[in-house]
Amino acid sequence: MATTTPTALRDLDACHHLHPFTNHKSLRADGSRVIVKGEGCYLWDEDGNRILDGMAGLWNVNIGYGRRELADAAHRQMSELPFYNTFFKTTHPPVVQLSQRLAHLAPDGFNQVFYGSSGSESVDTAIRLLRHYWALRGEPARQIIISRRAAYHGSTIAAASMGGIKTMHEQSYPVYPGFRHVIPPYWFGEAEAGESPADFGLRAARAIEEEILAVGPENVAAVAAEPIMGAGGVKIPPPSYWPEVQRIVDKYGVLLLADEVITAFGRLGNWFAAQHYGIRPHLITFAKAVTSGYIPLSGVLVHDRIATELAAHDDDFHHGYTYSGHPVACAVAIANLDIIDSEGLIERVATQTGPALAEMLQSFADHPLVGEVRSRGLLAAIELVADKSSRRRFAGEGRVGLVCREHAFREGLIMRAVGDTMVLSPPLIWTQSQLHEAREKIRRVLDLTLADVAGEISS
Ligand SMILES: Cc1ncc(COP(=O)(O)O)c(C=O)c1O
Numbered sequence: 001m002a003t004t005t006p007t008a009l010r011d012l013d014a015c016h017h018l019h020p021f022t023n024h025k026s027l028r029a030d031g032s033r034v035i036v037k038g039e040g041c042y043l044w045d046e047d048g049n050r051i052l053d054g055m056a057g058l059w060n061v062n063i064g065y066g067r068r069e070l071a072d073a074a075h076r077q078m079s080e081l082p083f084y085n086t087f088f089k090t091t092h093p094p095v096v097q098l099s100q101r102l103a104h105l106a107p108d109g110f111n112q113v114f115y116g117s118s119g120s121e122s123v124d125t126a127i128r129l130l131r132h133y134w135a136l137r138g139e140p141a142r143q144i145i146i147s148r149r150a151a152y153h154g155s156t157i158a159a160a161s162m163g164g165i166k167t168m169h170e171q172s173y174p175v176y177p178g179f180r181h182v183i184p185p186y187w188f189g190e191a192e193a194g195e196s197p198a199d200f201g202l203r204a205a206r207a208i209e210e211e212i213l214a215v216g217p218e219n220v221a222a223v224a225a226e227p228i229m230g231a232g233g234v235k236i237p238p239p240s241y242w243p244e245v246q247r248i249v250d251k252y253g254v255l256l257l258a259d260e261v262i263t264a265f266g267r268l269g270n271w272f273a274a275q276h277y278g279i280r281p282h283l284i285t286f287a288k289a290v291t292s293g294y295i296p297l298s299g300v301l302v303h304d305r306i307a308t309e310l311a312a313h314d315d316d317f318h319h320g321y322t323y324s325g326h327p328v329a330c331a332v333a334i335a336n337l338d339i340i341d342s343e344g345l346i347e348r349v350a351t352q353t354g355p356a357l358a359e360m361l362q363s364f365a366d367h368p369l370v371g372e373v374r375s376r377g378l379l380a381a382i383e384l385v386a387d388k389s390s391r392r393r394f395a396g397e398g399r400v401g402l403v404c405r406e407h408a409f410r411e412g413l414i415m416r417a418v419g420d421t422m423v424l425s426p427p428l429i430w431t432q433s434q435l436h437e438a439r440e441k442i443r444r445v446l447d448l449t450l451a452d453v454a455g456e457i458s459s
Contacts, residue, residue: 006046009034020155033409038065041427041434043414052413052437056427059230059262060288063339064429070294070335077331086115086325094330101337102301105271106284112307115299115325119261119287120154122298126257126283127158128319130221133255133306136313142221145257146211148184152231153224153259162224165232180215182207184229185237188372188383188391201238209248222255222282223248227273230262230425233418234381236374242277255306256281261298265289266340266428268377269350276376282306292336297329345428349377353430360439367443368457369450380424382442384449387458393420394456404449411448413441 010031019027034046041064043051056062063070077094084092099113114129116122127145134142147153149164160168161176164184169175183190185204187197195203212220223245229235249256258281263273266289270276274284282305287298302310310317323329340346354377361373361380371385384404386394394400401417408415408422416423426434450457 006034009046040064040066041430050412051409052434052441054408054413054415054424054426054438056289056425057293058288059267059425060291060293062266062289062345062428063292063336063343064427067292067294067339069339070292070332073331073335074295074328077328081327083327085322087320091325092327094327094334095325098325098330098333101334102299105337106301107272107274107280109280109304110284110301111304112302113299114302115297115323115330116287116321117296117298117323117326117329118154119259119285119298120156120159121321122261122285122287122300123154123159123162123259124156125300125319126224126259126285127162129283129300129302129306129317130255130257132317132319133309134221136309139218141219143178144180144215144220145178145222145224146180146182146208146220146254147224148229149181150184150186150232150235151181151226151229151259153226154261180211182211184232184235185241186229186233186235187238188374189235197238198240201240202244204237205241205244205248208245209252212248212252212254217252217254220252220254222257224257224259226259226261227263227277227279228268228376228379230379230423231418233421234374234379234423234425236376236379236381242279246279255283257283257285259285261285261287262425263379265337266346266349266377267379267425269346269354271346290336291329291333294336295326295329295332296323297326297333340428343429349428353428353435354378356432356435357424357426357430360435360442363439364442364446367446367450369446369453375424378424378426378428378430382422382424382446384420384422386453386456390458392458394453400449400453403452404445407445407448408441411441411445413438413445415442415445 013032014028035043036046037044043053102113103111114125147162147164151164153159153163157172158176161179164181183204187200191200258274260273264286268276274281282303284301291297358375361375364370365373369384371383371391373382384400386392398419401420404422405417
């Protein structure tokens with residue numbers, strides 16, 4: 001069945017493919033966009049349009065598209081050993097080599113890795129590990145995990161329950177018990193009038209402490225947080241936030257889970273965001289850019305404190321996936337890490353492209369639609385507002401973001417809309433040339449969006 005014309009593909013897609021996170025009525029009405037090729041920082045659609053990918057796929061294609069080395073690594077490993085499991089005391093070379101490599105790159109004290117295939121699986125694994133750890137320590141009451149409102153931690157029921165996305169909770173009632181959600185460190189959207197970012201950062205961190213005290217520290221397993229909230233809208237915490245959170249988890253002896261599904265492998269200019277912020281988690285979940293999205297792989301880096309406890313008990317940890325440590329995925333991950341390393345991509349984010357992106361964003365700060373720009377490394381957000389001075393949003397949250405996203409697509413740029421926050425997470429291989437192209441396109445896209453909503457703007 002070779003059906004290749006764009007119209008036929010779109011029709012078949014609507015008939016047979018149920019898309020994730022999609023309004024199915026509108027997809028049936030409009031059809032989908034067929035992406036047929038990727039190379040470097042660019043994608044091509046079915047009509048031959050070249051599109052600059054400002055999102056690195058879904059925050060994951062850090063080395064860009066079309067890298068032969070990863071295809072070769074997959075081919076070699078498939079020819080040698082396409083699959084064997086890691087249950088029943090078996091292992092294979094790629095999973096050993098990758099685990100050693102990750103332990104070397106991770107912050108001190110992380111020497112063991114548990115694998116899955118998706119970020120959601122890694123989060124489920126982390127939840128089970130946390131509760132299992134406390135049970136082994138003789139404190140089984142420590143079940144509660146404190147997370148933040150609007151946080152995205154994945155789509156399985158446990159990961160969505162740990163996440164703080166209301167619309168997901170509403171569709172999966174009952175959410176699992178044992179999760180509490182506190183205010184996110186989102187100064188732009190949550191600060192009170194006149195509250196400085198520093199004061200707000202402390203207040204948001206102390207909401208965690210209040211929650212620990214409200215439920216009783218003896219019932220709290222962990223605080224779970226992305227170092228920077230990504231899919232929740234690139235919410236970058238004020239500098240006062242993380243040191244205070246670290247103080248609080250230390251004070252109450254609570255574990256810290258850093259969900260680095262987006263932030264790991266170079267996005268902030270370090271291998272891990274825990275290094276960027278100087279925080280000391282006990283579990284680090286990762287996925288996405290470990291293979292730059294070329295093949296699914298995820299995992300949890302497990303701190304010695306937890307790994308040692310597991311090894312001290314003569315009992316199974318009853319958890320695992322068929323594809324835990326899949327050999328082909330591990331081989332591709334190694335080839336991907338080799339490229340990130342040998343091409344100095346992380347250093348480039350820290351010293352060149354990250355600062356250049358920040359400077360580019362500043363050039364939009366005076367645009368009538370823009371309430372705030374913010375970035376860390378190659379993770380950025382542009383807030384669209386109806387009134388700059390009061391930070392008033394447009395009526396119908398997300399409507400203007402979608403208008404802007406569609407203009408961006410038509411101009412040949414992929415930006416994502418989270419409500420009315422436009423976000424960028426480009427491949428780490430962006431150069432001055434792509435930054436210049438993005439600057440021109442974003443300026444045009446903002447102007448086109450402004451023209452559509454001019455009547456709603458307060459000047
Ligand atoms: C921080 C975070 N955790 C977990 C996930 C879930 O990952 P996956 O979609 O691979 O299940 C995501 C996905 O975007 C994420 O951003």
